[in-house]
Amino acid sequence: MSQVDEPAPSADGRPSVDEASPNDPLHPLWELIEDALSGDKELDDLSRTAAERAMREGTPSLPPPSTLRRWAAEDPQLHFAHALLQRADHMGEPVAAHAALVRLSRALIERNGALDDTDRDLLEATRSLETEQFVEQLGDYLVPKPQASVPGDHEGLDRRVFARTLLYLHAIAKQMQPSELVRHLDALFWSSHARGSLPRSKRAALFGSTTDLALGATAESFATALGELEEERSRVERERQGERDRVNALEAELVESQERVRTLEQRVSRQDSEALELNRRLEEAERRTTETRTHASSDYESLRARTGRQLRAQEELLSELRSALDRDPPKVAIASERAEELSQQLARMFLELEAGR
Amino acid sequence: MTTVGFDFGTTNSLVAVPAGNRMIPLLDERGLPTPSVVAYEGERTIVGQPARELLDRPDLGLHGNIVRSPKFLLRDQTVDVGGVARSPVDIVADVLRHVREGALQTPIDVDLMGLRSVVVTIPVQMTGEARSALRQAFARAGMEVKQFIHEPLAALYGHLRASADLATALRERDQSRILVADWGGGTLDLTLCELDRGHLVQIRNAGTTSVGGDHLDVRIRNRVLDEASARWSAPRREGVSRAAHRRLLAASERAKIKLSDTEAYTVYVPSFTEGSDGDLELRIDRAWLDATIGRDIAEGVRQVEQLLEEAAVGVPEVDECLLTGGMANMPSVAAKLRELFGPRRVAIATNSTTMIAEGAAWVAADGQPLVLAKDAQVSLARQSFLELFASGDVMPTAGNRLVRRSELFCADPRDGHARFELCSPTRPGRNIPQNETRRTLERFSVRVDDRAAPFRERIHLEASIDEDLILHATATSSNIRDTSSVAVHDLEFALSVGDGAAPPSGARMGVQEADPFGPGDLVVRSNLAPEPDDRYVPGELLYQLKPGYFARHSRPPEVQVEERLYYKPCAVCGRRANHDDCRCGDQVSRPTRRTAS
Numbered sequence: 001m002s003q004v005d006e007p008a009p010s011a012d013g014r015p016s017v018d019e020a021s022p023n024d025p026l027h028p029l030w031e032l033i034e035d036a037l038s039g040d041k042e043l044d045d046l047s048r049t050a051a052e053r054a055m056r057e058g059t060p061s062l063p064p065p066s067t068l069r070r071w072a073a074e075d076p077q078l079h080f081a082h083a084l085l086q087r088a089d090h091m092g093e094p095v096a097a098h099a100a101l102v103r104l105s106r107a108l109i110e111r112n113g114a115l116d117d118t119d120r121d122l123l124e125a126t127r128s129l130e131t132e133q134f135v136e137q138l139g140d141y142l143v144p145k146p147q148a149s150v151p152g153d154h155e156g157l158d159r160r161v162f163a164r165t166l167l168y169l170h171a172i173a174k175q176m177q178p179s180e181l182v183r184h185l186d187a188l189f190w191s192s193h194a195r196g197s198l199p200r201s202k203r204a205a206l207f208g209s210t211t212d213l214a215l216g217a218t219a220e221s222f223a224t225a226l227g228e229l230e231e232e233r234s235r236v237e238r239e240r241q242g243e244r245d246r247v248n249a250l251e252a253e254l255v256e257s258q259e260r261v262r263t264l265e266q267r268v269s270r271q272d273s274e275a276l277e278l279n280r281r282l283e284e285a286e287r288r289t290t291e292t293r294t295h296a297s298s299d300y301e302s303l304r305a306r307t308g309r310q311l312r313a314q315e316e317l318l319s320e321l322r323s324a325l326d327r328d329p330p331k332v333a334i335a336s337e338r339a340e341e342l343s344q345q346l347a348r349m350f351l352e353l354e355a356g357r
Numbered sequence: 358m359t360t361v362g363f364d365f366g367t368t369n370s371l372v373a374v375p376a377g378n379r380m381i382p383l384l385d386e387r388g389l390p391t392p393s394v395v396a397y398e399g400e401r402t403i404v405g406q407p408a409r410e411l412l413d414r415p416d417l418g419l420h421g422n423i424v425r426s427p428k429f430l431l432r433d434q435t436v437d438v439g440g441v442a443r444s445p446v447d448i449v450a451d452v453l454r455h456v457r458e459g460a461l462q463t464p465i466d467v468d469l470m471g472l473r474s475v476v477v478t479i480p481v482q483m484t485g486e487a488r489s490a491l492r493q494a495f496a497r498a499g500m501e502v503k504q505f506i507h508e509p510l511a512a513l514y515g516h517l518r519a520s521a522d523l524a525t526a527l528r529e530r531d532q533s534r535i536l537v538a539d540w541g542g543g544t545l546d547l548t549l550c551e552l553d554r555g556h557l558v559q560i561r562n563a564g565t566t567s568v569g570g571d572h573l574d575v576r577i578r579n580r581v582l583d584e585a586s587a588r589w590s591a592p593r594r595e596g597v598s599r600a601a602h603r604r605l606l607a608a609s610e611r612a613k614i615k616l617s618d619t620e621a622y623t624v625y626v627p628s629f630t631e632g633s634d635g636d637l638e639l640r641i642d643r644a645w646l647d648a649t650i651g652r653d654i655a656e657g658v659r660q661v662e663q664l665l666e667e668a669a670v671g672v673p674e675v676d677e678c679l680l681t682g683g684m685a686n687m688p689s690v691a692a693k694l695r696e697l698f699g700p701r702r703v704a705i706a707t708n709s710t711t712m713i714a715e716g717a718a719w720v721a722a723d724g725q726p727l728v729l730a731k732d733a734q735v736s737l738a739r740q741s742f743l744e745l746f747a748s749g750d751v752m753p754t755a756g757n758r759l760v761r762r763s764e765l766f767c768a769d770p771r772d773g774h775a776r777f778e779l780c781s782p783t784r785p786g787r788n789i790p791q792n793e794t795r796r797t798l799e800r801f802s803v804r805v806d807d808r809a810a811p812f813r814e815r816i817h818l819e820a821s822i823d824e825d826l827i828l829h830a831t832a833t834s835s836n837i838r839d840t841s842s843v844a845v846h847d848l849e850f851a852l853s854v855g856d857g858a859a860p861p862s863g864a865r866m867g868v869q870e871a872d873p874f875g876p877g878d879l880v881v882r883s884n885l886a887p888e889p890d891d892r893y894v895p896g897e898l899l900y901q902l903k904p905g906y907f908a909r910h911s912r913p914p915e916v917q918v919e920e921r922l923y924y925k926p927c928a929v930c931g932r933r934a935n936h937d938d939c940r941c942g943d944q945v946s947r948p949t950r951r952t953a954s
Contacts, residue, residue, distance in 0.1 A: 290466075291377035297466040298381045305388020313611075323627035327636070334625050334638065341615070 362718025404455035485827035485846030509548030515716025533676035541682035773807035896920030
């Protein structure tokens with residue numbers, strides 16, 4: 001592709017006519033293709049107009065108008081395919097473009113039997129080993145070999161062009177499975193009734209338009225899906241953010257709750273220990289009270305018993321004293337001794353009582 | 358469950374229960390312990406002070422239908438009380454039940470938890486059978502004996518526990534000897550104790566029932582009566598009622614106390630006899646009192662001196678003398694002991710009548726265990742000993758049993774018996790040297806196969822100490838399958854009062870190089886060995902089995918060589934071995950050891 005200046009792709013990935021370089025050998029075709037894609041003119045007319053414009057402007061690198069006309073008359077699909085493949089080339093899919101060019105060149109050779117300079121240049125450009133190998137792989141994958149190898153098989157050619165289109169679509173989609181698209185588009189646009197009811201040119205135009213429509217629809221579908229996905233992603237992101245915020249809030253709440261729980265636990269622990277301490281003090285106080293009560297009652301009983309014993313002894317002394325006094329004559333010495341003893345005992349009792357013993 | 362201290366004393370019985378840092382003695386309504394007296398009048402059983410009042414003699418034991426100190430009857434199966442055969446266990450149970458009920462009905466606000474578990478004080482001399490019977494009596498009275506504790510140990514622990522700081526009191530008294538003199542109304546019990554590294558150990562015990570306080574009162578009463586009635590006519594002397602005797606006894610006791618702080622006092626019992634002037638009146642003074650009971654008190658002090666002499670402990674070596682019991686309140690008794698030990702070494706318990714019960718209750722409250730004071734051993738051949746129970750082993754409490762099993766070998770089965778001698782060192786503590794004197798506890802034997810070679814027959818020995826502190830030993834021979842048992846009732850114990858310190862070392866008191874058995878002792882040479890070792894086999898027997906053992910180069914033990922030669926006539930002159938006239942075997946030294954008897 002060294003001899004081809006590649007126009008910068010537009011926003012939708014399709015090079016416009018204005019953007020196409022004047023040196024582009026396919027420049028007239030671009031206009032033709034643009035018209036064809038817009039559906040304003042018949043493809044033959046467009047092809048012819050393009051050929052005439054190319055001749056009028058004398059672009060040396062273009063095929064001669066007769067060739068173009070012939071091409072257009074014989075098989076506008078080739079031009080159209082060429083243009084589509086150019087677009088693929090411009091879209092940054094050089095491998096696909098090379099493959100398309102190889103197929104295109106081979107088709108030209110097969111149809112014309114001779115090559116002009118441009119054709120030869122194009123052919124040369126596709127003869128690198130790397131390009132050949134890749135095209136072989138793609139062709140094997142997308143186009144059954146028996147059909148592709150049959151000369152003059154337009155349907156096979158169509159399918160090859162379609163294969164390139166699919167490559168293009170795949171290039172756009174990137175992530176789509178080619179087999180899925182093949183099945184879908186083949187069922188939609190290349191069913192048997194469609195092929196039988198439409199002339200070839202119409203079919204080609206239809207192919208172009210439907211392909212383009214398919215592209216558009218697919219792109220739109222992609223865009224829609226992408227938009228939905230984006231929207232979904234945004235929504236999910238928002239939700240995620242919302243959830244994250246909620247989680248953050250909950251986490252903050254949790255931290256706060258944990259802090260509160262910790263504080264409560266500390267307070268409960270403190271109160272527990274206080275309760276334990278109070279309980280211990282209560283038990284201690286109860287025990288002390290019980291002991292004190294026991295000691296007091298023991299002391300009381302001891303005092304009572306001792307006082308009783310002393311009183312009994314004193315009563316006995318008094319009895320002896322009275323008996324001694326009752327005798328005739330009174331036994332004064334004994335009475336005095338008992339009285340003294342009684343007095344001493346009473347004094348000792350008072351002392352003990354005063355001392356609290 | 359609250360475990361209380363129960364002093365089932367000779368004269369009085371008392372329950373004490375701990376309450377905080379004080380001990381509460383549960384005294385009767387008079388504020389005194391319950392007399393250990395029971396009387397049977399027909400269907401009636403009278404216990405305590407009413408039964409005591411029926412007694413007019415101070416002697417212990419049976420008085421017609423009255424039993425005083427029934428615990429001394431526990432050795433018998435049945436006793437005749439007022440013509441009725443009664444079980445001593447039942448008699449004791451009657452007293453215990455009365456004391457228990459009295460304690461439970463105490464007006465003192467104390468929770469006894471039904472008074473189900475008790476630590477019981479027992480006299481030092483109480484045997485294992487009596488302990489077992491006493492346990493039964495307590496069970497019949499609704500109480501479980503958790504632990505026995507000897508009375509002097511309880512008294513001493515109660516005395517130490519009354520200190521402000523027990524640990525300090527124990528530390529200050531470590532390695533000291535303390536004489537506990539429990540001089541009560543019925544008996545004087547003396548125990549020399551040693552506090553050695555947290556173990557209160559009894560070194561020696563003595564006692565008498567002839568100088569109890571009640572005896573002294575009766576002696577005063579009788580002399581007063583004798584002197585006062587000397588002037589009376591015969592009918593008057595004979596007309597003295599039992600009630601008058603009791604009144605005179607109370608007056609005599611009062612005079613005894615009164616003369617402690619006055620020089621003279623008049624014993625006066627109005628209307629002692631019938632008649633217009635039936636008063637008993639006698640003026641006595643301190644000299645009179647000393648003449649009356651001084652000999653008894655001196656006898657008590659002499660008992661103390663004798664105890665110390667028997668224990669080979671001089672008076673200066675006694676660090677403290679603790680006087681307790683009812684007689685501790687008598688100044689002349691304390692004065693006599695102060696004369697002996699000096700005033701600073703005599704401690705008189707303020708709570709002398711309750712101290713033993715309180716000590717037992719402290720033992721219960723503090724969980725202080727009773728431990729074995731001296732090793733219990735079985736003697737083996739070659740004057741070696743196998744330890745069955747070691748000094749310091751904690752004695753089992755209620756429901757428990759301490760068991761030791763040993764495998765022994767018969768080193769000399771020729772007479773068909775394996776001979777066991779259970780013995781104990783005379784000194785408490787561990788590490789008693791092998792050659793120190795042993796006291797024989799019991800002897801028994803078990804039949805073995807006399808045709809078997811030495812060590813062929815094994816002897817299984819199982820020894821145990823039960824909750825009544827009785828050592829049971831059972832030996833079974835492996836070949837003959839003969840079994841023989843014996844029980845030891847007089848083990849000696851100590852009270853562990855420390856914090857799990859090691860038992861005292863017997864070596865501290867010095868080692869006496871002596872034969873393990875004293876002169877005149879019946880000695881049974883043991884034929885038991887702890888392991889199959891030819892050195893345990895008598896020389897003459899081993900020579901028959903292994904002549905090569907006595908080859909000169911084998912260097913057999915001299916004692917076995919002597920044993921072999923002892924039974925062999927002199928090969929030159931034909932005289933018996935070691936005959937005085939035989940000079941042929943100068944190369945063989947004469948045996949110097951005693952041989953099997």
